[in-house]
Amino acid sequence: MNFTSGAAVSELLSLDHIRNQLIRLEDTIIFLLIERAQFAYNKKIYQPGAFQDELNFSGSWLEWFLFEIESFHAKARRYTSPDEHAFTPLDKLPQPIIKPQSLPSLLHQPAAKHPSVNVNHRILDFYIQQIVPGITSTTRIAKGKAVLEDDGNYGSAATRDVEVLQALSRRIHFGMFVSESKFLEAPHDFIPHILNPNPEALAGLITKPAVEAKLLIRLANKARVYGGEMDADGKVVEVADEEMAARGKIDLATIVSMYKDWVIPLTKDVEVDYLLHRLDDVPQSQIEVWMKGKTA
Amino acid sequence: MNFTSGAAVSELLSLDHIRNQLIRLEDTIIFLLIERAQFAYNKKIYQPGAFQDELNFSGSWLEWFLFEIESFHAKARRYTSPDEHAFTPLDKLPQPIIKPQSLPSLLHQPAAKHPSVNVNHRILDFYIQQIVPGITSTTRIAKGKAVLEDDGNYGSAATRDVEVLQALSRRIHFGMFVSESKFLEAPHDFIPHILNPNPEALAGLITKPAVEAKLLIRLANKARVYGGEMDADGKVVEVADEEMAARGKIDLATIVSMYKDWVIPLTKDVEVDYLLHRLDDVPQSQIEVWMKGKTA
Numbered sequence: 001m002n003f004t005s006g007a008a009v010s011e012l013l014s015l016d017h018i019r020n021q022l023i024r025l026e027d028t029i030i031f032l033l034i035e036r037a038q039f040a041y042n043k044k045i046y047q048p049g050a051f052q053d054e055l056n057f058s059g060s061w062l063e064w065f066l067f068e069i070e071s072f073h074a075k076a077r078r079y080t081s082p083d084e085h086a087f088t089p090l091d092k093l094p095q096p097i098i099k100p101q102s103l104p105s106l107l108h109q110p111a112a113k114h115p116s117v118n119v120n121h122r123i124l125d126f127y128i129q130q131i132v133p134g135i136t137s138t139t140r141i142a143k144g145k146a147v148l149e150d151d152g153n154y155g156s157a158a159t160r161d162v163e164v165l166q167a168l169s170r171r172i173h174f175g176m177f178v179s180e181s182k183f184l185e186a187p188h189d190f191i192p193h194i195l196n197p198n199p200e201a202l203a204g205l206i207t208k209p210a211v212e213a214k215l216l217i218r219l220a221n222k223a224r225v226y227g228g229e230m231d232a233d234g235k236v237v238e239v240a241d242e243e244m245a246a247r248g249k250i251d252l253a254t255i256v257s258m259y260k261d262w263v264i265p266l267t268k269d270v271e272v273d274y275l276l277h278r279l280d281d282v283p284q285s286q287i288e289v290w291m292k293g294k295t296a
Numbered sequence: 297m298n299f300t301s302g303a304a305v306s307e308l309l310s311l312d313h314i315r316n317q318l319i320r321l322e323d324t325i326i327f328l329l330i331e332r333a334q335f336a337y338n339k340k341i342y343q344p345g346a347f348q349d350e351l352n353f354s355g356s357w358l359e360w361f362l363f364e365i366e367s368f369h370a371k372a373r374r375y376t377s378p379d380e381h382a383f384t385p386l387d388k389l390p391q392p393i394i395k396p397q398s399l400p401s402l403l404h405q406p407a408a409k410h411p412s413v414n415v416n417h418r419i420l421d422f423y424i425q426q427i428v429p430g431i432t433s434t435t436r437i438a439k440g441k442a443v444l445e446d447d448g449n450y451g452s453a454a455t456r457d458v459e460v461l462q463a464l465s466r467r468i469h470f471g472m473f474v475s476e477s478k479f480l481e482a483p484h485d486f487i488p489h490i491l492n493p494n495p496e497a498l499a500g501l502i503t504k505p506a507v508e509a510k511l512l513i514r515l516a517n518k519a520r521v522y523g524g525e526m527d528a529d530g531k532v533v534e535v536a537d538e539e540m541a542a543r544g545k546i547d548l549a550t551i552v553s554m555y556k557d558w559v560i561p562l563t564k565d566v567e568v569d570y571l572l573h574r575l576d577d578v579p580q581s582q583i584e585v586w587m588k589g590k591t592a
Contacts, residue, residue: 023528024334031327038320054394065372072364076451098350101448152397155372214529221530225521226327232319233510234517249323 009104013181018174023218025171030223032167033135034250036160040151041136045158046128062128065158066165067092082107083177085169087120107180110280117176117273119266123168126262132161134254172263175270182206183278188294191287194279202275203268212264216256223255305400309477314470319514321467326519328463329431330546332456336447337432341454342424358424361454362461363388378403379473381465383416403476406576413472413569415562419464422558428457430550468559471566478502479574484590487583490575498571499564508560512552519551 011017044050045061057064066087070078074093078084080100086093182205183190193201220241227250229237241252279287307313340346341357353360362383366374370389374380376396382389478501479486489497516537523546525533537548575583 028331035324051394068368068371069365072368073451073455075364076361076454078451098347155369155374158372159369218526218528218530222526225526225530225532230514230518230521232514234514234521236521 009106012104013106013177013184015178015181015185018177018181022171022174025167025174026215026219026222027226029164029167029171030219030226030250030255032160032164033131033255034227036132036157036164037135037250039136039153039157039160040148041133042150042152042154042157044150045154045161046132061154062158062161063088065162069162077101083170083173085118085120085173087124087165087169107176107274108278108280108282110277117173117270119172119270120165120169122266123165123172123262126258126266127161127165127168130262131164131254131258134258135251137251168263172266173270175267176274178267179206179271179274179278183275187290190275191279191291194275195287197276199272199276202272206271206275207268215264216260219259220252220256223250223252226250227252227255305402308400309402309473309480311474311477311481314473314477318467318470318474321463321470322511322515322518323522325460325463325467326515326522326546326551328456328460329427329551330523332428332453332460333431333546335432335449335453335456336444337429338446338448338450338453340446341450341457342428357450358454358457359384361458365458373397379466379469381414381416381469383420383461383465403472403570404574404576404578406573413469413566415468415566416461416465418562419461419468419558422554422562423457423461423464426558427460427550427554430554431547433547464559468562469566471563472570474563475502475567475570475574479571483586486571487575487587490571491583493572495568495572498568502567502571503564511560512556515555516548516552519546519548522546523548523551 048060048063049058051061051064052058055061055064057067059067070086070088071093073079074086074090074095075097077096077098077100079086079090079093080096081103189205190202193205224241225236229239229249231237344356344359345354347357347360348354351357351360353363355363366382366384367389369375370382370386370391371393373392373394373396375382375386375389376392377399485501486498489501520537521532525545527533
């Protein structure tokens with residue numbers, strides 16, 4: 001979340017504010033994927049131990065990048081922010097060397113659950129298995145030349161991977177703020193399904209099919225604009241969607257299906273998981289106040 | 297340069313290939329500036345010693361970010377690539393821990409001049425003094441709210457700064473490849489002005505006012521597309537240029553004048569400086585062969 005110092009909690013948790021940030025993150029994610037797609041698949045950078053002799057590191061080249069970048073970001077207090085989740089286990093990262101920002105406490109954080117929901121391992125999986133091969137497809141023809149499977153640009157590729165992964169992680173874990181916001185709007189609707197845990201019912205309360213359908217249309221429109229061809233004068237060249245992968249900068253279908261098949265479902269898992277723990281450590285008296293609000 | 301393994305030197309040094317890379321870098325630079333403009337100016341991150349007590353580092357917060365990121369990238373062999381220049385002095389950075397990629401030798405590298413032209417300190421200056429204040433101007437009104445001068449997002453802002461600076465540095469130092477390409481096309485035109493050093497004459501040989509004028513138009517068109525407003529459906533909203541800073545995501549004028557006043561002139565300096573040293577360590581016999589080519 002763009003935690004602007006001095007903003008009120010109610011404003012930060014307004015659904016409007018959260019939606020604007022989610023919509024803005026779409027631009028970031030699309031553009032970062034376009035940047036990644038400049039380089040080849042470079043499968044070797046995802047294989048554990050492929051650089052073990054040189055790096056003295058048993059993970060993959062990408063995991064080494066994540067570890068090194070996240071080690072620095074941890075020192076710069078990145079992971080003290082409630083919307084930031086590291087891919088490297090926190091106990092392997094250094095402590096912040098500067099004081100954490102004093103941020104408003106926006107989320108309910110029960111003592112037993114730390115550091116809240118973290119689905120980064122699932123993000124890493126779908127990104128490596130589905131997204132990278134999709135946007136760097138070797139069947140893609142760029143500027144009339146077949147794209148290589150491996151172009152040796154391992155550093156450039158992994159740098160972009162880290163940026164995409166961090167943006168996807170923020171987008172998906174933002175679900176916690178969506179859940180908190182919706183919970184506070186009508187706690188009595190959620191409480192019965194939390195006390196008698198019913199993930200499906202909770203998912204039903206937060207799912208808005210019309211909003212999701214609109215998101216996918218918006219996303220395709222954005223990818224068409226950002227990933228489209230421009231001529232030497234910077235004028236947008238009209239290209240049919242199915243030609244974009246071949247002629248433009250990105251495969252439109254991969255971006256849309258990434259949101260449909262992975263980003264939206266994983267966000268929902270984060271949202272439901274957050275709600276299931278929303279009453280942990282909450283005193284019974286507070287729950288009763290919320291339930292009375294139903295008829296107030 | 298996107299050093300695709302196996303590509304021939306002649307192809308990599310073709311002006312077409314170089315121009316395509318320069319045009320592609322415009323997209324990257326515009327988008328990264330848009331990303332940076334999400335955060336406040338945060339002047340404190342550019343002040344040397346402002347975080348000295350916490351960081352035990354006498355430079356600025358941004359210089360600390362550059363040092364840490366570049367230390368890692370040095371280990372990952374980034375600065376063994378001829379188009380990559382670190383902002384941190386190379387003797388303060390670690391050695392690569394993996395073998396450098398075997399890259400074709402595209403540039404003339406006389407022994408006495410290492411690591412070729414480096415104008416990064418000038419890039420850092422104009423970026424901090426002119427560009428960051430321009431794109432984060434406090435007179436800018438975003439979504440009806442005045443933008444803060446300091447939003448406390450020091451890590452997010454500096455992370456984007458590093459990315460912008462690295463892209464600008466690649467763009468500007470690409471001038472070396474432009475020079476090499478143009479030199480090899482007609483060495484006899486350049487040789488007299490190198491032997492009897494005449495920077496103005498060399499600048500004249502590589503300056504194409506029509507190309508520069510076209511670049512600025514293209515750049516504005518791109519900034520209009522990437523930085524424009526989109527509605528919730530992802531449809532582009534038409535906004536007058538002068539309103540873009542207030543309503544869109546970026547100040548159009550800052551981007552165009554950045555290229556006009558800084559990127560293009562600095563690139564030219566790199567190009568001329570490269571040419572001035574193009575004959576260092578070159579045997580007289582080779583120079584004679586080139587001069588004979590004039591009449592061949």
